[in-house]
Amino acid sequence: MTPAARVAAAIELLDDILAGAPTEKALTVWARGHRFAGSKDRAAIRDLVYDAMRRRRSLAAIGGAQTGRGIMIGLARADETDLESVFSGVGYGPAPLSDEEKAAGTAPSEGAEALDCQDWLWPEFKASLGEEAAAAAMAALQARAPVHLRVNTRRTTLPEVQAQLAAAGSETQPHPLSPTALEVVSGARRLRNDPSVLSGAVEFQDAASQAVSDLVPLPEGGRFLDYCAGGGGKTLAIGARVRAELVAHDAAPRRMADLPARAARAGLAVRCVEPGNLASEGGFDTVLVDAPCSGSGSWRRDPQGKWALTPERLTELTALQGEILDLAARHVLPNGRLIYVTCSMLAQENGAQVAGFLARHPDWTGTVTRQFTPADGGDGFFFAELIAP
Known part of the structure; x- marks a missing residue:
C-alpha cells in the first residue's frame, strides 16, 4: 500500500471509531476484510489511527472537521506533510481537498482543545495535579507510549538481557523509574517472539507500574x-x-x-x-x-x-x-x-x-x-x- 492508501484506510477506520466502534475491533475487522494489506501496512495504519485518536480534538480543529477525513487532514498539517501528495486521489489515496477544506481549520484553542482533553475534565486535572503538572501530563498523553520491559532478576540481569536483545536487533536502555525497567529504544515490534520474553526472563510492563510494584x-x-x-x-x-x-x-x-x-x-x-x-x-x-x-x-x-x-x-x-x-x-x-x-x-x-x-x-x-x-x-x-x- 502507498502512504496515501494507508491514510485512506485510517480515514475509514476513524469514521467507524467515531461512530462508536471499539478501536481494536475496528482494526481487526478492517484487516480481515483487506487481506492484501501486509503486516507493515497494518502496523502503519494502526499507528496512524492511534496517533489521530490521541490528538483527536486538536487535529479536528486544525483539519476543520470532527470526521476521519478532517482529523487526518489535521494530522498532515500538524506534521507538515505535503497535503497534495497524500490527498490526491491517486493510488487508492483520499480524494483531493475541496476549496472549503483548504480554507477550513484553525489553531486549537489554548487549554482543553490544544491539550486534547474534554472540557469538563480539564478543570478536574488542574485541581488534581496543579495547572503546570496537568498540562505536562496531558501533553505527554498526546504522544505514543514508550515500550518498557521488566527484567526478572531472579532469572537474569539487566546487562545480560540488554546484550541478548541487542544481538537480536532490539536496543534498550535502563529506565530511572525502576531498577528492573528497560526502555526499548528500537526494534520493539520484534520482541513479542523473543526468547527472553517467551522464557519468562522478561515481561512487558510499564516502568511506572514497576515503580508502584517496587513500593509495595x-x-x-x-x-x-x-x-x-x-x-x-x-x-x-x-x-x-x-x-x-x-x-x-x-x-x-x-x-x-x-x-x-x-x-x-x-x-x-x-x-x-x-x-x-x-x-x-x-x-x-x-x-x-x-x-x-x-x-x-x-x-x-x-x-x-x-x-x-x-x-x-x-x-x-x-x-x-x-x-x-x-x-x-x-x-x-x-x-x-x-x-x-x-x-x-x-x-x-x-x-x-x-x-x-x-x-x-x-x-x-x-x-x-x-x-x-x-x-x-x-x-x-x-x-x-x-x-x-
Missing part, C-alpha cells in the same frame, strides 16, 4: 493477596523481588487465565482463588487493590477511553473503588498493609478515596502516597499505603 511492602515469607489481579503483572513483579506466598483474586476470574503459566515461566508459584473461595484463605500481610479506574494515566495506550469517559461513569467508578477498598480491608492481618493503586491522575479516584476510607475506618492509618504522571516517563499511577490496626 511485603515481608520475606509473608502472605500477599492481589485482590484485583487481572493479568497479574504486579504480582509477578512483587514475587520476583520478595519470596512470599502469592495469591491472586479477581471478580472476573477469566482475567487471570494466563497468570499460572506466566508465573511458571518466571519461576514463581501464584495461586488463583475465585471470589467464592477467598473467605477461607485467612488474613494476609499485604493486600493490593489495583482498582478499576478511569485509566487516565494510560490513555496513550487507550486514547478512545479519554473521549469515552463521562461524569456519570466517573461517579460510578469512584463508588466502586470505595466498595472494593472496604471489602479488601477485611483480608488484611492486624498491622498489615492495604495498598491502593490506580492508573489514574484524578484526585476523586486517588487522594479522595484514601480520605474516604480513613473516614470510614478511623482506626486505620494512612502513610505513604505517591503520584506518577506520564511526564515522569511512564504511565500515570497513584499509590497509597494504609496500615491496619
Whole structure:
C-alpha cells in the first residue's frame, strides 16, 4: 500500500471509531476484510489511527472537521506533510481537498482543545495535579507510549538481557523509574517472539507500574493477596523481588487465565482463588487493590477511553473503588498493609478515596502516597499505603 492508501484506510477506520466502534475491533475487522494489506501496512495504519485518536480534538480543529477525513487532514498539517501528495486521489489515496477544506481549520484553542482533553475534565486535572503538572501530563498523553520491559532478576540481569536483545536487533536502555525497567529504544515490534520474553526472563510492563510494584511492602515469607489481579503483572513483579506466598483474586476470574503459566515461566508459584473461595484463605500481610479506574494515566495506550469517559461513569467508578477498598480491608492481618493503586491522575479516584476510607475506618492509618504522571516517563499511577490496626 502507498502512504496515501494507508491514510485512506485510517480515514475509514476513524469514521467507524467515531461512530462508536471499539478501536481494536475496528482494526481487526478492517484487516480481515483487506487481506492484501501486509503486516507493515497494518502496523502503519494502526499507528496512524492511534496517533489521530490521541490528538483527536486538536487535529479536528486544525483539519476543520470532527470526521476521519478532517482529523487526518489535521494530522498532515500538524506534521507538515505535503497535503497534495497524500490527498490526491491517486493510488487508492483520499480524494483531493475541496476549496472549503483548504480554507477550513484553525489553531486549537489554548487549554482543553490544544491539550486534547474534554472540557469538563480539564478543570478536574488542574485541581488534581496543579495547572503546570496537568498540562505536562496531558501533553505527554498526546504522544505514543514508550515500550518498557521488566527484567526478572531472579532469572537474569539487566546487562545480560540488554546484550541478548541487542544481538537480536532490539536496543534498550535502563529506565530511572525502576531498577528492573528497560526502555526499548528500537526494534520493539520484534520482541513479542523473543526468547527472553517467551522464557519468562522478561515481561512487558510499564516502568511506572514497576515503580508502584517496587513500593509495595511485603515481608520475606509473608502472605500477599492481589485482590484485583487481572493479568497479574504486579504480582509477578512483587514475587520476583520478595519470596512470599502469592495469591491472586479477581471478580472476573477469566482475567487471570494466563497468570499460572506466566508465573511458571518466571519461576514463581501464584495461586488463583475465585471470589467464592477467598473467605477461607485467612488474613494476609499485604493486600493490593489495583482498582478499576478511569485509566487516565494510560490513555496513550487507550486514547478512545479519554473521549469515552463521562461524569456519570466517573461517579460510578469512584463508588466502586470505595466498595472494593472496604471489602479488601477485611483480608488484611492486624498491622498489615492495604495498598491502593490506580492508573489514574484524578484526585476523586486517588487522594479522595484514601480520605474516604480513613473516614470510614478511623482506626486505620494512612502513610505513604505517591503520584506518577506520564511526564515522569511512564504511565500515570497513584499509590497509597494504609496500615491496619
